[in-house]
Amino acid sequence: MTLTGPGGVGKSALAGAFEPAPGQFRGVRTADLAPAASADEAAATVLRLTAELRRIPGDADALLVLDGCDHHGEPLTTMLTELLTPRGRLRVLATSREPLRIAGELLLPVRRLPVPAGACDDPGELAGNASAALFTRAARDVVPGFAVTEENAAAVATLCVLLEGLPLALELAAGRLRLFTPQVLLARLRHRGGALTALSGGPAHAPARHRSLATLAESAVAGLSRDELTLLGHLAVFEPGFGLPMLERVSPLPRAETDAVLDALLDRSLVVALDQEQGEPRFAVPEPVRSHMGEELAADGLLEAAQDRHASAYRHLVTTVEPRLTGPRQSHWLRVLAAEHPNIVVALRRLRQCGAVEDVASLVLALRLPWLVQGHLRTGVEWCDSLGQDEPAPEGAGTRPSLPEPLRARLVDLSATFTLALGDADLAVRRHRRALALCKRLGDRRQTALVTARMGLALLRHGDPAGAVAALGPALTALESLGAAAPAADTAVALAAALRTQGDTRKAQDALDKGLDTHRRVADARGLAAALRESAAVAAERDDARTAATALRECLELYRSLDERTELPGALEELALLWLRTDAAAGGPRITRALAACAALRTALGSSSGATRRAAVEEALDALRSRLSRTGFTVAWAEGLRMPAATAVEEALAAPAPDTRPAVPTPEAQPLTPRQVQVAMLVAEGLTNRQIAARLDISEWTVVNHVRQIMRRLGCTSRLQVAWSVGRWT
Known part of the structure; x- marks a missing residue:
């Protein structure tokens, strides 16, 4: 049996913790082969221990536990193949980053520990997480009485996520708590750009590769071929998680060689396949190898070129996908961009660092729908606002626009859209008005109509239905004349909501029907969902x-x-x-x-x-x-x-x-309360629930409850019957 998995995942600890049942083996011998200087030295150790086991009498097989079989390759594999015969009466428990490929080998992958989901700050919930439990147990070895509390729970959870549930990294991080609180340790790791330079100092009796993440990473990549190191370095630029199409676009190797090298890296657990139930397969270079390869690229002067290749690939992805975000495959492409969001943000930062501000602005504008769907609202506001700011001119000569005005106008409008989604309708209206002024000055009719429509929606959310109708009506006409089908449908649905709020149900229904039909025709799933909510x-x-x-x-x-x-x-x-x-x-x-x-x-x-x-x-x-x-x-x-x-x-x-x-009418209708009488009379006047709520200064939900009770007490099944009953009173 071979325990496989990346370095630091706990293979050695698991093998060392194995306790055979009484009489299961006639003898057990253990060896750490990692320090062996050569394959010959490792083979000599195996032969010596095997000879000792053969001298032990008994009918049972003997067990040989071999830790660190990673770097000894074919000589060790050949020897074990010769030893593991029925006549040899020998069993082997081995640890290795990759399979030994011996006939009859049983593989047992050892995986990283699960990490907390999201920003968890509940100590009780963290207690049930394996990564947090290991971190807490290791912390108590250096800080007796350490506990996860409401004050440090979020920091502990974030540390577990940052260290990707790697047991060795968690233990080394816990060891630093004798000097720092979890909050300070987290800040230091983030400040240093990773865990390698900070996390060291494992037990003195432990192998060198278990005392430092830097040493662990160095041992993990030892013996790689030039092509393997080249591809691994380029893959390390990715944020954890990338798909095969992006791998092929970033790889400096031909496609056939890329596939072969990727398989070799997967075998050695230097690239891992991410758990995914559906969709395209995704992979990641785990920590600490990712950080180590980044440092190696920087030392060789190749990091910036790899980052540029990565940024170019994601710029191409976003610009290619944007036109496809409305249509029958909208869901597919939105999920592709959602999966690649961390890498897209890294690409945006790299492009901005290189001074390609207009490219960054264009990409942010192209990400409008994906970021709205994914809920990256604050991220969107921050990028729009930072790109739209003025930059100091040389020698203090005032300021100069960092972007052309058309891009600035669109960024202000997009910032308002994200702001409205966050719930600040007042600020959204003000930003839309600013964008509208810029668009009118530029004479951009289409963008003016789009901004006017979005401002109308913000006015509606701000509680100004009259202003909303005044903005949405002309915007709808303009967008329809320009042939902008999907934006016109969005505007029609917003206009329907504003008209309904004003009580003009007939025009509202006409606008809603128009929006529904268009969204179904152009296959805009998100727009259709908004129309269904209005329905x-x-x-x-x-x-x-x-x-x-x-x-x-x-x-x-x-x-x-x-x-x-x-x-x-x-x-x-x-x-x-x-x-x-x-x-x-x-x-x-x-x-x-x-x-x-x-x-x-x-x-x-x-x-x-x-x-x-x-x-x-x-x-x-x-x-x-x-x-x-x-x-x-x-x-x-x-x-x-x-x-x-x-x-x-x-x-x-x-x-x-x-x-x-329908409620079953009672022989005698139950009496109504004074408030219910008020509501019933307003229903008879033809007012909507929202209008009744405004008239009586109560919530719409309260009105709905009153109407329901009125219908039950009067034995009515519709508002029309309620009106008829009120007519009988008068």
């Missing part, structure tokens, strides 16, 4: 819960296909609120988990919802607290906070459809 809102105002739920379910299906993050919390909240107000038997724990998952996702994004939505959610949570026991609510909320977004969507889609059967 659900229209249906909910008509008390058609089944239609609303169907539209929201289709919306969530689309968001799941895109792996959408930014708009997902809003859609999921809308479905949860719909469950609560339309079905008294709806599962309280399920609704609580959904709302908690939305809260957790918003926290991760750094975004917030509007005041009206926040009020509705708070009322819903109050209702859930009263429906569930205190323990039941607390447990469900905690489960939802830990629930991944994909799981929250799966649970929402698996929930039964709302019970919309």
Whole structure:
């Protein structure tokens, strides 16, 4: 049996911890072959130990434990092949970065430890993570009584992620806690650009390769061919994780040689295949080899050339994919860019470092939709704002624009879009107005129409539906005349929402139908999802819960296909609120988990919802607290906070459809409260739920509850019947 895996993963410790059962072997001998100066010396050690085992009497086989078989190649393999025969009565437990390729060899890959998911700051949750548990146990060896607390939990989790769950790195990092707190240690590792120069000082009795990550990395790459070192150096420039197409674009070797060298590096665990259930295979150069190869490239003066090749490859990827982000393969290309996001950011930094500011701005603009879908909102704002700033001119001669005005105008507009997605509608409106002024000065009709449309949406979110209609109507006309189908459809959906808010339901429905039809025709899944959310809102105002739920379910299906993050919390909240107000038997724990998952996702994004939505959610949570026991609510909320977004969507889609059967009329209608009478009379006037909420200064969700109770007490199944009943009173 050969334990395989990268250096520092714990192969030696695992082999050393093996304890045979009584009588299982007639004798056991152990040898560390890594320090052997040559294959001949290693072979001599094996022969000597084998001779000792043969002299031990008994009927059982003997066991030879060989640690560090990495660098002795064919001579050692040939010898073991000769020894491991039925007559030899010998078994071998070996550790190696790559298989020994001996007949009958059983491979046992030893993997890195799982790391915490996301920015975990819960000590209880970290206690169940293997990386954090090892770090804590090793820390107590040098700092008795060390514990993960609320103050250091986030730093411990980030250290585990930074060190990629490599056991040796975790143990060396824990050893530094005799000098630093986890927070200070994390800052030092980040400041030094990696763990190699900081993490050393393992036990004196340990092999040299286990006392320092630098030594470990050096031993890992020893014996590589020139082509293997060349390719490994170029792959080390990638942030962890890259696909085969990008590998081929960055590799300096011909494609056939690249494939062969990649296989050799995979065998030696210098490149690892990442776990992935679907999609294209992805690989990574693990730490500390990645940092070591980066240092080697820098020492040879080759690092900048490798970085330039990497940046050029990702510039080509983004510019090639951008035109394909609307169409039948939108989901595929969005997922490709999502997987490559860390490398794209590295490429942007490199291009900016080289002074290619216009190229950087163009790429950031091309990443508008991917970053919105992935939830990289603050990243987007930071890049837009930093690129749009003025740079000092030479010799203090004032300032000079860092970019041409057309690019600056588009960056300001994009910054406003990200700002609106974060929940700051007021700032988004101001930024859109600034971008609009720039576009009008430039005479760019298409960009002016686009910015006007986006400003209209921001005005609507800011609570100014009249201003929104005034902006969206002309923008829609202009975009349609320019043949901009997808932006025109987005504008039509936003206009429908603004008109609905004003109570003009007929025009709102016409605009919504136009947006829905166009989005389906151009196969814009994200735009279609937004249109379906508006359809659900229209249906909910008509008390058609089944239609609303169907539209929201289709919306969530689309968001799941895109792996959408930014708009997902809003859609999921809308479905949860719909469950609560339309079905008294709806599962309280399920609704609580959904709302908690939305809260957790918003926290991760750094975004917030509007005041009206926040009020509705708070009322819903109050209702859930009263429906569930205190323990039941607390447990469900905690489960939802830990629930991944994909799981929250799966649970929402698996929930039964709302019970919309008409209420059975009672022989005598129950009396209405004074507030319900007010609401019923406003319903009879034809006001929407939102208009009633504004008139009575209560939340829209409260109005929906009142309307539901009114219909039940009066035995009505529609708002029309409520109006007829009110007509009878008067």
